[in-house]
Each structure stands twice: as structure tokens, then as C-alpha cells.
Amino acid sequence: MLDSLLGGFGILGTSPEMLALFVGFGLVVGVLFGFFGMGGSFLVTPALLMLDYPAPVAVGSGMAFVFGTAVIATLKHHDLGQVDYKLGVIMITGTTIGIEVGRASVYYLESLGLAGGIISVAYVVLLGGVGAMVTRDALKSDGGGGIDHEAADKDLDEYEIPEIAKKIQRTVRIPPMVTLRGDVRVSAWVITAVAFATGVLSGFLGVGGGFIRMPAMIYAIGVPVPVAVGTDLFEIVFSGGLGSYLYGQGGGVNLGIVAPLLFGSALGARVGSAATAVVDAEGIKIYFGGMLVIGAIAVGIGEVGSYIGNPTLELLGLVLVIGAAVAVAFAILYTTVSSLRQTRRQGTTVTD
Amino acid sequence: MPGLEVPTWDPETAVLIGTILLEAIVLYVGYGGLERLFGPYLMKFLIGGEADAR
Numbered sequence: 001m002l003d004s005l006l007g008g009f010g011i012l013g014t015s016p017e018m019l020a021l022f023v024g025f026g027l028v029v030g031v032l033f034g035f036f037g038m039g040g041s042f043l044v045t046p047a048l049l050m051l052d053y054p055a056p057v058a059v060g061s062g063m064a065f066v067f068g069t070a071v072i073a074t075l076k077h078h079d080l081g082q083v084d085y086k087l088g089v090i091m092i093t094g095t096t097i098g099i100e101v102g103r104a105s106v107y108y109l110e111s112l113g114l115a116g117g118i119i120s121v122a123y124v125v126l127l128g129g130v131g132a133m134v135t136r137d138a139l140k141s142d143g144g145g146g147i148d149h150e151a152a153d154k155d156l157d158e159y160e161i162p163e164i165a166k167k168i169q170r171t172v173r174i175p176p177m178v179t180l181r182g183d184v185r186v187s188a189w190v191i192t193a194v195a196f197a198t199g200v201l202s203g204f205l206g207v208g209g210g211f212i213r214m215p216a217m218i219y220a221i222g223v224p225v226p227v228a229v230g231t232d233l234f235e236i237v238f239s240g241g242l243g244s245y246l247y248g249q250g251g252g253v254n255l256g257i258v259a260p261l262l263f264g265s266a267l268g269a270r271v272g273s274a275a276t277a278v279v280d281a282e283g284i285k286i287y288f289g290g291m292l293v294i295g296a297i298a299v300g301i302g303e304v305g306s307y308i309g310n311p312t313l314e315l316l317g318l319v320l321v322i323g324a325a326v327a328v329a330f331a332i333l334y335t336t337v338s339s340l341r342q343t344r345r346q347g348t349t350v351t352d
Numbered sequence: 353m354p355g356l357e358v359p360t361w362d363p364e365t366a367v368l369i370g371t372i373l374l375e376a377i378v379l380y381v382g383y384g385g386l387e388r389l390f391g392p393y394l395m396k397f398l399i400g401g402e403a404d405a406r
Binding site for chain 2: 064067068069071072075076241242244245246248249253255258259262263266267270337340341344
């Protein structure tokens with residue numbers, strides 16, 4: 001009974017080497033997610049595509065991984081009181097419909113034999129675009145891209161609503177209007193539109209969409225940063241759960257991929273999250289931006305390799321995408337341990 | 353397969369997603385417990401001396 005269950009879900013079909021690779025990759029992805037609050041999951045689907053998994057399996061398993069990660073992160077943010085349940089519930093409908101539109105597009109493109117290529121191109125544009133934006137912001141050192149750890153520590157009352165969000169709140173006053181945490185009053189339709197647009201992206205790429213949804217919640221709806229993070233994760237639990245269920249019905253979720261990835265990432269996220277208390281994200285953000293740009297180049301190289309039938313290029317793409325993530329995760333761990341040792345030395349000197 | 357779908361009840365898929373949900377909760381609780389148990393020792397090992405540098 002157990003054998004048939006595990007075999008049916010793909011666990012027994014995954015070799016020990018691949019299980020170890022997924023645990024290790026999950027650990028790296030978890031460190032990045034825990035530290036930057038985003039960006040882990042959208043390395044998973046391209047890596048699976050480069051490992052020659054069919055597009056629905058790569059996207060479906062990526063989404064199921066996002067679902068599991070969101071469950072763990074939401075439990076933590078609930079404990080910190082950073083979830084606006086009203087906003088989350090309103091967003092669930094829009095995101096869920098958006099995810100289903102994105103998922104249907106993947107299967108439609110798969111039936112035309114175009115899914116892998118178009119999803120890879122979308123990743124090149126998205127990773128390259130977000131990576132360039134984060135790198136530019138890091139060079140200018142004015143924040144943006146990932147969670148601002150200091151902003152996340154402020155009281156909700158101290159948080160200032162961005163000017164663009166105030167303008168949207170003043171101009172779009174289509175009822176019903178809702179009041180959110182941080183005393184934000186906004187049309188439910190604005191919330192639904194943001195949720196739908198980011199849902200399409202999630203369903204199409206198998207990502208949580210936090211790197212788009214979080215800025216959208218902050219700049220279009222005007223919610224405080226910590227509430228945007230917590231609510232985004234809460235909402236992904238439901239929309240990602242439903243998206244995974246729909247992909248699962250089509251055979252798109254492989255537990256042999258998701259379970260080891262989650263096993264590694266849950267541990268990595270704890271380490272990455274603990275590192276935020278020690279290391280300033282600004283110093284490492286430039287590496288994060290560079291990693292995304294390298295990820296975009298890697299997916300491009302892998303896709304060219306697949307198109308011209310050159311396995312060396314496909315392997316190079318895979319090595320680059322995993323190598324870049326591993327390098328940034330090590331940079332975080334190294335800087336954390338160095339900072340801790342320095343703090344201890346300074347403490348010892350003061351005591352002396 | 354192409355086209356929008358309304359989810360229908362599928363026990364096997366429900367068990368699959370339920371397994372992922374259960375794994376996530378077990379990992380949150382399990383790693384949390386391990387962190388409390390071994391966290392101070394790990395800190396001591398990594399930075400040397402007392403683990404109060406945080």
C-alpha cells in the first residue's frame with residue numbers, strides 16, 4: 001500500500017543522487033528565501049526544466065514547493081502578528097483565478113509543444129529584469145529588492161504609505177471599500193486586480209510571485225512592509241495549495257522532487273532568517289542581483305543548448321544556475337559567522 | 353487538458369497535497385525543536401566560547 005502510494009507520487013522513481021541534490025538545492029534556496037524573503041522559489045522551476053522534467057511537472061512541482069514553503073513561513077509570521085487575514089481572504093479569489101488562467105496557459109502551450117521554450121524565455125526576461133533592478137538599487141544603496149530588515153522591525157503606525165498608493169486610494173473609490181491593518185482604506189477591486197495579475201504569473205511560472213506581489217501590495221494597496229510579507233505568504237498557502245492540487249490532478253506534482261526540496265529548504269530558511277539579525281542585507285544585495293542575472297543567462301544558455309541539441313550547453317546552464325545560488329548562500333553564511341565572531345571579539349575587548 | 357478548470361474531488365491528489373502540508377508542519381515543529389535543543393551548541397561551535405554574541 002505504502003509502496004504503491006510512494007511510487008505513484010514519484011518518491012520511489014527518484015534516485016538517491018537526485019534526492020541528495022534536491023535536499024542540497026532546497027537548503028540553498030531556503031537560505032536565500034529566509035534571508036531575502038523572496039527569490040528562492042523562482043530558481044527551482046528553471047532548474048527542473050534544465051533537468052529535462054516536462055514543463056507541467058517543473059511548474060507544478062515548483063508550485064507545490066512554494067505551497068509547502070509558504071505554510072512554514074506563514075506559521076512564523078502568524079507568531080509575529082504580521083498577517084492581515086482580511087486582506088489575505090480578499091486576495092485569495094483573484095489570485096486563485098489568476099493561477100488557474102496561468103496553469104491553463106501552460107497546458108495549452110504544452111499541447112502545442114511550446115511550453116518549455118516560452119516559460120524559459122519568460123524566466124530569462126523576469127530574472128534578468130528583477131536582477132538588473134536589484135543590482136542597480138544595491139549600487140545606489142537606496143533599498144528595494146527583497147525585504148528591508150529595518151523597515152520590517154518598525155511599528156505599523158510608524159510606516160509611511162507611499163505617495164503612489166495614496167493617489168490610488170484617492171482616485172479608485174469603487175465600492176466596496178475596505179479598511180486594512182495600518183489604517184489603510186482601499187477599494188476591494190484594487191486588491192482583486194493586484195491579486196489576479198500576480199496570480200497569472202504564479203500559475204504560469206510556478207512561483208509564489210512574492211517578488212511582484214509584495215511591491216504591488218506596498219505601492220498599489222499601501223500596506224506596511226511586514227504586513228505585506230506576512231499576508232502574501234498566508235495568501236500563497238491557499239492559492240498555491242489550490243494551484244498545486246490542480247497541477248497534481250494532471251500529474252504535474254512529483255513528491256520525489258517536492259519532499260526533499262522542502263526538507264532542505266525548511267532548515268535553510270531558519271538559518272537565513274536567523275542571519276538577518278546579524279548581517280546587513282544591503283552588503284549582500286548586490287550578490288543577490290548578480291545571482292538573478294546569472295540565473296537569467298543560465299536559463300538562456302540551457303534553452304539554446306536544448307534547441308540546438310547540445311547537452312554540454314544544457315549542463316553549463318544547470319551548473320550556472322545552481323552555482324550562482326550556492327555562491328550567494330555561502331556569502332550569507334560566511335558573512336554571518338564572520339560578523340558573529342567580530343561581535344564576540346569586540347564584546348571581549350570591552351569587557352577586558 | 354487546456355482550458356480553465358473547476359477543481360473536482362480527487363482523493364489521490366488530496367492525499368498528495370495533504371502529505372506536503374503535513375511535511376511542512378512537521379518540519380516547522382521539528383526544526384524549531386532542534387533549534388532550541390542544539391542552537392546554543394551550534395553557536396558555540398561556530399563562533400567559539402560563549403554563545404551570547406548575538
